[in-house]
Amino acid sequence: MSRYLKITKRIGLIGGIGVAGWALDKYFYYSTIQRNVKTLVTGVIISIDYKLNFNEHSDINALHTRVANLILDLCKNNGGLYIKFGQQIASVPVLPPQYNIFKALFDNAPCVEKKVVERIFLEEFGTLAQNIYEDFDYEAIASASIAQVHKAKLKDGTVVAVKVQKPEIQKQIYWDMICYRVVIYALEKLFDLPLYWSADYIEFHLRQETDFINEAKNAEICQHHINQTDLKKYVHVPKVYHEYSTKRVMTTEWIDGFSLAKKQELVDNNISLPFVMDTIVKVFADQIFRVGFVHCDPHPGNILVRKTNGAPQVVLLDHGLYVRCTPKFVDEYATFWKSLFSLDIDASSRIAKSWGIEDLNVIATATLARPWRAGKPIHSTKTTITDLFEAQKNSKNRLSKFLKNTESLPKELIFVGRNLNCVRANNKMLGSPVNRINIMANCAAENAGLKWQTSGNTFRGEEYGLWNHLKSGFSKLMFQTTLAMISLSFKITQIFQYLGKLISGKGSGFEDVMDSNMRRNLESMFPGMNINESAFDG
Structure with missing residues (x-):
């Protein structure tokens, strides 16, 4: 009997330890x-x-x-x-x-309840929110994976937005x-x-994204760089109130505006979609090709639009995730864009190889977020189960080869690519009101320097003699011709988009057309993937 009692006690002890x-x-x-x-x-x-x-x-x-x-x-x-x-x-x-x-x-993540928010304020400030603010609404107005946002009012009556990190994140x-x-x-x-x-x-x-002190600094750096451009009247970053901010709580200026995701609200309030999207593309192109300090999460929920002095103004939110690009990468990346449009394959291939990339088609398509292929036209065919397996195995081999020399690959491409995909998806969501590709290419060319022949031993800054001057002129002509052809395609697409809406209530925008072409292009480069219609919706 004592033996069974011992076994029972051990089971109970183990169970108790497990429950504890x-x-x-x-x-x-x-x-x-x-x-x-x-x-x-x-x-x-x-x-x-x-x-x-x-x-x-x-x-x-x-x-x-x-x-x-x-x-x-x-x-x-x-x-x-x-x-x-x-x-x-x-x-x-x-x-x-x-x-x-x-x-x-x-989609929106679940909110944490009032007592949890109270505990965070006690840990961060040593007091409750109602003792810091004149008024604090414990019911969150928005919630994401890391934090949620509350509306509050400072003692002087200033309305503010308070971002509160969810308690489990740090643990x-x-x-x-x-x-x-x-x-x-x-x-x-x-x-x-x-x-x-x-x-x-x-x-x-x-980790940087979970530190709101870092996010506050990012917001101010972003606004500083915007103020150096002609966009300063049309792009705004909410002011941060540092005295009411910590690593897990951040208080910023409250902005009344329309979410970029609410297309119909923008239209109903006479806000020009082409103006808004043109501003968005230009501000992020400036970050990528000039500044090298890039907002990496510009999805529609992080962009508001309001009217100031009768003109639309874009408001950038959520500055937790930024990438700092080296000057070398900024220079090379701008030159890479320019070389793709000037048909300088030698330059684009050389830059890609310096990054450890042998497959120019893949990196060019990913960079432009549009089809780019140096070879033959794209054709797609149906496949059997066996073909599907072989095709996907070949795709894996191609990807493995594409990333073969990872030591040389600029890691900035990871998050810069995220920015480009978000911007492209935003343009598509609004019905493709602007020619994103040409805006980006012109910004890249402007910041890559005036010398157009880039296939020599350096990217820019030296003279090459008469022959290279001729090649330089040809490159510039090719660049302008390429952009002119894209502009023509954009205008034609807009006409068909308008006619489609008149006839059937639906019309495919320029980004839709490019998505369709890019899908076929990627399927040809990565056979068997059968990329879905909504794969590029961001």
Whole structure:
């Protein structure tokens, strides 16, 4: 009897320790251990599934569906930074169409309740919000993966927006980053794809995004650079109130405006969509090609539009995620854009190779967010299951080759590419009111210097003699001709878009047409991907 009693006590002790550990993890560490165990288990399941079923005898589409659903469920259940990871997956257009379900993660995240917000204020300020502000609305007006926003009023009556970080983020981020590294390292080894090279860079920027003191500095630097341009009257960054801000709470100027996502509201209030979108493209082109300090999350929810003195003004929000580009990268990237439009293949290839990239078609298409191909016209064909497997295997090999020399690849491309994709998606959402490509190309050319022949030993700044002057003139002519042809295509598309709306109520804009062409282009470069219609919606 004593033996059974001992066994019972041991079971009870183990159970008690388990329950205590579970409670400690759940209530003090916001389920950090449980979340990471789920991640590792999911990773093992996915790896085994791919190893066993990624072959010509299996249903590849069913495999992608299973894996996409597993990862999406993991992101939803774990929340926090996992929502960010899932949003990154949603932004990768060359993934199979089954991964488009990740766009659901762009919806508003759940808000935390009043007592949680009170606790954060006590930890950050040593007092409650109502003792800091004249008035504070505990019901959040917006919520995202990392923070939520409340409306408040300072003691002097100034209306402000208060961004409050969700409490679990600081507890979870350390282990989330470790788990993230483990998963991508395992995927790299299992599937022979270079993925781990970007881990340090991505982790650094995600950590920066959770520091509101850093975000406040970013906002002020952004406004400083805008003030150096002709856009200063038309672009605004909300003022930060530092005395009411900490690492986890940030108080800024309240802005009454229309969300960029509310197209009909903009139209109803006589706000010019071409003017707004032209301003947006120019301000981010200036950041990329001149300043080298780039806002990396300009999705519609982070852009407001208001009227000041009768003219539209763009208001940029959420300055947590920025990338600082080196002067060398800014110079090379502007020159790369210019060389693509001036048909200087030698220069664009040389720059790509200096970045460790052999596949010019892929990097050019990704850079411009439009089809670019130095070879033959694109054709698409239907494939069998066996063909699909072989095609996707070849796509993986091409991607592996594309990222072969990761030591030379500028890591700035990761987040600059995110900016470009968001800007393109914003233009598409508003019906393509501006020729984004030409605006960006002109800004790149302006900041890359006046010398047009760039295929020599340096990018710019030296004289090359009569022959090179002739080549320089030809490059400039090609640049202007290329942009003129794109402008003509843009105008023709606008005419058909207008006629389509008159006849059927629908009309495809310039970005829609380019998306269709780019989809076919990417499918030809990454065969078997069957990229979905909405893959480039951002």
